[in-house]
């Protein structure tokens with residue numbers, strides 16, 4: 001996250017053309033509207049944007065947004081900018097891990113320049129029983145250790161990794177993703193040491209009755225910003241109109257291995273002298289490779305639709 005200067009702030013949310021701005025130091029929290037020039041340029045400010053503001057002279061809405069600073073990323077769904085870290089939360093107990101969802105979220109994050117962290121929860125529930133009957137930790141580790149994405153294992157009374165995670169998310173814009181019931185809300189409360197309710201849906205209820213587009217809001221906490229974005233569940237790589245080769249680049253372990261494939265444009269499916277197909281399961285897990293192939297087919301089929 002870029003630190004705002006004195007005439008700069010971060011957008012927490014936008015409702016009805018008005019934007020709530022925030023800065024930690026020196027503290028600032030005010031409402032602003034964009035200058036007319038934005039409307040002409042069809043540039044829409046987003047939650048997460050770093051902006052420059054000045055006084056408007058209007059006591060009702062005291063500030064105007066003069067400029068949006070260049071974005072590091074811009075997400076369509078959920079609509080926000082400059083997300084730094086995605087905490088992909090997976091339960092070691094129930095609900096059963098959805099490996100396709102994990103892979104999709106990892107790729108989406110990498111392709112959007114977001115750092116994905118894997119958070120395995122409910123460790124306390126599996127440590128005393130046979131592994132393998134639900135979501136074995138070893139299975140998850142075997143799949144994702146070759147990726148080198150950071151992994152944190154948490155559970156009630158298993159807080160060793162919590163401190164590590166807390167330091168890693170300082171001064172960052174953070175969002176949570178994962179199935180219902182994996183422990184996202186629990187994690188938020190543990191990380192920030194208080195009961196914060198992110199999902200009260202107030203803005204939705206206050207809106208015009210049934211509204212399908214939900215307002216995204218950033219919550220300032222401990223020098224970071226938490227994005228309340230349930231939208232990650234629904235991401236579809238097939239709708240992103242991705243180049244399959246670009247998709248392949250979002251797999252760090254594939255990238256590493258494919259340097260040794262005979263063909264530059266190797267799809268790692270059937271080509272001779274493919275280093276990926278020949279690789280040991282410690283370099284890329286065979287199940288993750290299978291899922292990669294299926295996801296790649298989905299993307300190719302999606303592209304043919306357009």
Ligand SMILES: Nc1nc2c(ncn2[C@@H]2O[C@H](COP(=O)(O)OP(=O)(O)OP(=O)(O)O)[C@@H](O)[C@H]2O)c(=O)[nH]1
Nearest residue numbers: 121122123154155156179180181182183184185186
């Ligand atoms: N034993 C144990 N239970 C946990 C742990 N983390 C979460 N839970 C429990 O799992 C249940 C679901 O946790 P939540 O934090 O509500 O899950 P969520 O991901 O926010 O779910 P949604 O809001 O539906 O998306 C709750 O009863 C939690 O108390 C854990 O590490 N250990």
Ligand SMILES: [Mg+2]
Nearest residue numbers: 184185186199
């Ligand atoms: Mg929750």
Ligand SMILES: [Zn+2]
Nearest residue numbers: 261266268274
């Ligand atoms: Zn190959």
